[in-house]
Structures are given as structure tokens and as C-alpha cells.
Amino acid sequence: MSDxxxxxxxxxxKLVQGVISANHYLQxxxxxxxxxxxxxxxILHVKKRKTFLYKIQRxxxxxISGEQKAFSKEEGYL
Numbered sequence: 001m002s003d004x005x006x007x008x009x010x011x012x013x014k015l016v017q018g019v020i021s022a023n024h025y026l027q028x029x030x031x032x033x034x035x036x037x038x039x040x041x042x043i044l045h046v047k048k049r050k051t052f053l054y055k056i057q058r059x060x061x062x063x064i065s066g067e068q069k070a071f072s073k074e075e076g077y078l
Contacts, residue, residue, distance in 0.1 A: 003020070004049070005019050005045075006043055009044065010041060016039075025048060028048075029046060047071045047072065052069075054066055054067070
């Protein structure tokens, strides 16, 4: 199963976000749509969690490579 992050707003304009697990994008979107209609939300974005590869090196040390799961590349830098 994959994780999908959604962002939306309430009728008052308050930002709402959450994470849902689903087998594929269409199933996630369907479940998010059902949740949104139940709670009267307007969905703005749906993003799938991806795996990002990285390589870092501090001073003269040996470089370290690895992977990190995140919803965006910028999120992986935090």
C-alpha cells in the first residue's frame, strides 16, 4: 500500500491536511473524495509518497548515500 497526502480547506477557509493509505492513486482519490463530502471540504492537492535518493558528505569524510520517503523533494531536506 502507498501513502497519499491530501490538502484542502473547510468552508471557513481553514487549511486541513491528512494522510491516507491505498493500493493506487484512483482508490486514494475516491476515499479522499468520500471523506471530503462527509466533512464538507474542498480538496486542493493529492500527493503520493515517493522515495528520494540522496548523497551527503561532511568535510573530508566518506560520502553517505541513502534513500528517504517523502511527499516532495523539499520535504526530504527538513
